[in-house]
Amino acid sequence: MGDSDEVNWHPTNYRTNTLGEINSNGEDLVGSEVTLCGFAEIIRGKGAVCFIKLRDGTGTLQAFIKKGNVTDEELEICQTASRESTLQVIGTIAEKRPPRVPEGAPTPPTEYEIVANKVKILSLAQTPMPLGVTDKVDVGMDVRLDNRFLDLRRAHVNAMFKLRSRILQYGREHLISEGFGEINSPKIIAAAAEGGTNLFPIKYFDRDAYLSQSPQLYKQLAVMGNLERVFEIGPAFRAEKHDTYRHLNEFISFDIEMAWASDEDVMCVQERMISHIWSKIKENDQNLIDAVNEFRISEGKDPIEVNVPSIPFPRVSYCDAIELIKNSGTEIEWGDDIEAHHADIIAEKYSEFYFIPKWPMSMKPFYIFHDKNEVSKTGGQLSRGFDLNFGRDEMTSGGQREHRANVLTQNLIDVDLNPDDFDFYVDGFRYGAPPHAGWGLGVARLLMVLTGAGNVRETVLFPRDRKRCTP
RNA sequence: GCUCCUGUAGUGUAGUGGCCUAUCAUGCAGCCCUGUCACGGCUGCGACCCGGGUUCAAAUCCCGGCAGGGGCGCCA
Numbered sequence: 001m002g003d004s005d006e007v008n009w010h011p012t013n014y015r016t017n018t019l020g021e022i023n024s025n026g027e028d029l030v031g032s033e034v035t036l037c038g039f040a041e042i043i044r045g046k047g048a049v050c051f052i053k054l055r056d057g058t059g060t061l062q063a064f065i066k067k068g069n070v071t072d073e074e075l076e077i078c079q080t081a082s083r084e085s086t087l088q089v090i091g092t093i094a095e096k097r098p099p100r101v102p103e104g105a106p107t108p109p110t111e112y113e114i115v116a117n118k119v120k121i122l123s124l125a126q127t128p129m130p131l132g133v134t135d136k137v138d139v140g141m142d143v144r145l146d147n148r149f150l151d152l153r154r155a156h157v158n159a160m161f162k163l164r165s166r167i168l169q170y171g172r173e174h175l176i177s178e179g180f181g182e183i184n185s186p187k188i189i190a191a192a193a194e195g196g197t198n199l200f201p202i203k204y205f206d207r208d209a210y211l212s213q214s215p216q217l218y219k220q221l222a223v224m225g226n227l228e229r230v231f232e233i234g235p236a237f238r239a240e241k242h243d244t245y246r247h248l249n250e251f252i253s254f255d256i257e258m259a260w261a262s263d264e265d266v267m268c269v270q271e272r273m274i275s276h277i278w279s280k281i282k283e284n285d286q287n288l289i290d291a292v293n294e295f296r297i298s299e300g301k302d303p304i305e306v307n308v309p310s311i312p313f314p315r316v317s318y319c320d321a322i323e324l325i326k327n328s329g330t331e332i333e334w335g336d337d338i339e340a341h342h343a344d345i346i347a348e349k350y351s352e353f354y355f356i357p358k359w360p361m362s363m364k365p366f367y368i369f370h371d372k373n374e375v376s377k378t379g380g381q382l383s384r385g386f387d388l389n390f391g392r393d394e395m396t397s398g399g400q401r402e403h404r405a406n407v408l409t410q411n412l413i414d415v416d417l418n419p420d421d422f423d424f425y426v427d428g429f430r431y432g433a434p435p436h437a438g439w440g441l442g443v444a445r446l447l448m449v450l451t452g453a454g455n456v457r458e459t460v461l462f463p464r465d466r467k468r469c470t471p
Numbered sequence: 472g473c474u475c476c477u478g479u480a481g482u483g484u485a486g487u488g489g490c491c492u493a494u495c496a497u498g499c500a501g502c503c504c505u506g507u508c509a510c511g512g513c514u515g516c517g518a519c520c521c522g523g524g525u526u527c528a529a530a531u532c533c534c535g536g537c538a539g540g541g542g543c544g545c546c547a
Binding site: 044045047049050062066082083099130131135141197198213240245247340367398440 | 499540542
């Protein structure tokens with residue numbers, strides 16, 4: 001898919017080339033013998049000829065099978081094979097005859113095909129399929145998820161997950177360029193670490209343990225260990241019975257933590273990273289966006305455009321956000337949470353990415369830093385915690401962290417957590433601690449923003465929600 | 472936890488008490504045509520979530536179950 005220039009698809013035991021390579025280098029390959037593999041997307045033609053549109057992970061290519069070029073058995077097998085069966089075709093690359101076009105329509109660009117002299121079925125697809133790969137029939141989410149392996153073969157779904165990979169790739173490469181190193185923190189944890197959310201209990205040999213809700217405490221300890229700047233892309237688990245378009249019980253959190261930095265510093269890292277991701281996708285992956293758009297248009301939706309957001313993103317401090325919401329006539333008080341319907345009001349003015357810095361300390365977890373001198377007009381203690389929103393949806397939560405061990409201990413007491421349970425963590429701050437800051441970003445939500453997907457289940461391969469833990 | 476909604480062929484649907492031995496599309500099977508390409512033509516296959524009730528009559532109304540979806544709440 002357009003990346004054959006930079007990727008080396010080495011030949012395998014099954015094929016000499018990818019279909020994408022034939023499409024992009026067809027001119028040079030005309031006349032040469034190749035072995036190709038793919039799924040049979042469409043099988044057409046009876047009598048003396050058969051056309052099979054092959055599809056692999058790099059593109060599609062027509063195989064032309066003609067009586068006399070192959071054995072009669074092979075022709076018969078091809079003509080009776082079911083769609084989505086997998087095939088190996090040995091043949092010669094040739095220019096494809098152009099299709100008939102309506103009077104006055106432009107001639108389509110030259111395409112290539114493989115003229116088969118040997119065809120082998122690798123695996124015959126069972127019929128009927130639970131959902132059609134190319135059928136123009138809507139499919140319900142449930143059927144799609146139950147048969148995700150087939151759903152994924154649909155061009156726009158396939159493109160969605162390639163875009164997801166791109167987001168991770170470009171995000172990684174940007175952070176590495178700013179000195180970050182990738183870490184992995186444990187997902188099995190001993191205590192209900194941070195409070196605030198329900199955890200999934202598990203059995204760890206004879207002990208009770210939990211699935212991690214976030215790498216927060218561990219990435220901070222890594223920074224305490226002088227790893228300086230770290231990031232982690234890993235799963236987080238929350239046992240909340242939510243049932244919305246934007247929540248899952250298992251999700252991939254893209255986290256960073258950096259030493260010698262404030263909340264503002266890591267907001268800058270984040271906006272640079274998102275801007276980098278957007279501009280690289282615009283530069284390299286328009287083909288994937290096109291695949292998504294082809295589907296959107298067929299559904300009567302507007303196509304998406306990759307507009308690289310300009311930086312810096314707007315900063316709408318918590319206090320200003322509350323003012324803004326109040327002025328719109330909606331009832332809200334300082335100290336209330338900014339819920340999705342409140343964010344709608346902010347989004348009228350800031351429709352894309354914007355930060356909400358300086359939340360009340362009372363609303364943020366114990367590890368967030370606060371400065372006694374930073375208070376609201378009403379005297380409420382502010383924190384260095386921030387969110388990143390896109391329109392109504394929260395993308396990120398982050399902040400400068402508390403690095404003073406004695407304040408940390410007091411913060412724990414203030415939120416009714418037992419400091420003894422956090423010795424493993426607070427001890428990390430007793431032997432010299434750099435001021436530091438970080439954030440966690442929901443990868444699936446970022447992909448939703450990029451692709452206009454209306455449901456987080458569109459952006460996660462095998463989503464885990466309240467009702468689903470298979471496949 | 473609260474609330475609203477929905478279960479009809481493999482898939483997506485039409486259907487609001489009798490016109491339903493149930494519509495259309497897609498699919499699948501067979502035949503015909505064809506260097507096809509949104510191929511075309513003909514024929515066929517395939518379904519009312521489960522259990523009870525109301526009624527002369529139920530896909531349709533009622534009750535229960537099961538399954539699914541939307542929204543809210545909850546949610547570093």
